[in-house]
Amino acid sequence: MNSEKLKQALQETRDEQHKNRQIELKNEQLAYEKCPALVQLVNDRRNLIRESVISALSGGVPENIEIRMDELNRSINKELRAAGLPENQFEAVYTCELCADTGYVGRHKKELCKCVLTRYRKLLTESYSMGDSHETFENYDEKVFSDELIPGSRASQRSYMNVVRNTCEQYADLLPRPAVKNILFYGKSGLGKTYLLNSIAMRAKERGVAYISITANSLLNRIRKAYFSSEETELNAIYNVPLLLIDDLGTEPLWENITVEQLFALINDRFSKGKCTIISTNLMLTELQQRYTERISSRLLDPRLCKTIQFIGDDIRKRAL
Numbered sequence: 152m153n154s155e156k157l158k159q160a161l162q163e164t165r166d167e168q169h170k171n172r173q174i175e176l177k178n179e180q181l182a183y184e185k186c187p188a189l190v191q192l193v194n195d196r197r198n199l200i201r202e203s204v205i206s207a208l209s210g211g212v213p214e215n216i217e218i219r220m221d222e223l224n225r226s227i228n229k230e231l232r233a234a235g236l237p238e239n240q241f242e243a244v245y246t247c248e249l250c251a252d253t254g255y256v257g258r259h260k261k262e263l264c265k266c267v268l269t270r271y272r273k274l275l276t277e278s279y280s281m282g283d284s285h286e287t288f289e290n291y292d293e294k295v296f297s298d299e300l301i302p303g304s305r306a307s308q309r310s311y312m313n314v315v316r317n318t319c320e321q322y323a324d325l326l327p328r329p330a331v332k333n334i335l336f337y338g339k340s341g342l343g344k345t346y347l348l349n350s351i352a353m354r355a356k357e358r359g360v361a362y363i364s365i366t367a368n369s370l371l372n373r374i375r376k377a378y379f380s381s382e383e384t385e386l387n388a389i390y391n392v393p394l395l396l397i398d399d400l401g402t403e404p405l406w407e408n409i410t411v412e413q414l415f416a417l418i419n420d421r422f423s424k425g426k427c428t429i430i431s432t433n434l435m436l437t438e439l440q441q442r443y444t445e446r447i448s449s450r451l452l453d454p455r456l457c458k459t460i461q462f463i464g465d466d467i468r469k470r471a472l
């Protein structure tokens with residue numbers, strides 16, 4: 152486990168505990184303000200609990216303790232109702248009932264609670280995510296694309312890209328369950344692939360869908376490193392995150408057969424588990440087939456598994472000049 156991230160997850164759990172104690176105090180204060188008689192009643196209840204603990208420790212049987220406790224509870228609830236407050240006004244507030252926000256469970260052998268592990272996994276995933284990008288659907292500017300007709304076509308690059316943009320936005324709005332889970336962007340560089348990849352990531356973030364955005368080069372480096380050091384946590388995040396965006400496939404160095412094998416294992420696993428994956432590449436489809444073998448390309452080019460979107464036209468960076 153990544154000890155830095157684990158420390159942070161435990162700290163977040165303690166922060167949550169602290170925040171909930173503050174809420175409890177506020178609830179208590181509010182009740183006393185609305186109904187001052189409660190101060191005495193709650194105090195009596197505390198004393199009664201103390202009394203019963205002390206007498207239990209000294210082996211004695213406290214007198215009428217249940218009857219007295221019942222009476223006190225009934226009086227407290229009556230006052231709460233009269234003040235228009237719920238009966239659980241004085242109850243402890245927990246974000247996680249399992250560990251009462253302590254982060255640990257188990258009486259004899261303490262173990263990390265599920266809530267800490269969930270926080271830990273989220274932190275790990277976030278460490279792969281990019282910061283806020285201005286490349287969003289909202290900021291999309293169609294004017295960067297030429298509005299002249301593409302030779303041999305009845306559409307301009309601008310109108311074509313508007314359709315592509317809308318397709319991507321619809322996909323992002325259906326995450327994590329779009330009809331077709333995977334997309335392959337292909338075409339030369341400078342046609343807006345990375346922009347739309349980032350727009351999808353930002354929309355996923357807005358909608359609370361966890362994602363990892365990574366270049367193919369850095370992805371395969373991480374997979375390779377994890378493979379040789381058997382660091383499985385890193386791989387787990389890449390295999391299981393709901394949305395994985397891989398930019399620039401085809402620029403990473405091929406490492407004998409290992410790269411292709413690892414990439415196939417990842418794609419195959421994610422596709423079969425129904426996780427969403429978007430891959431962008433500057434390669435043409437025939438080059439993709441040659442470089443990554445039939446096994447990978449047949450999955451990427453199966454329309455039931457993966458939508459292919461071609462990017463066409465002129466390089467927008469050259470056009471800007």
Ligand SMILES: [Zn+2]
Nearest residue numbers: 247250264266
């Ligand atoms: Zn917990």
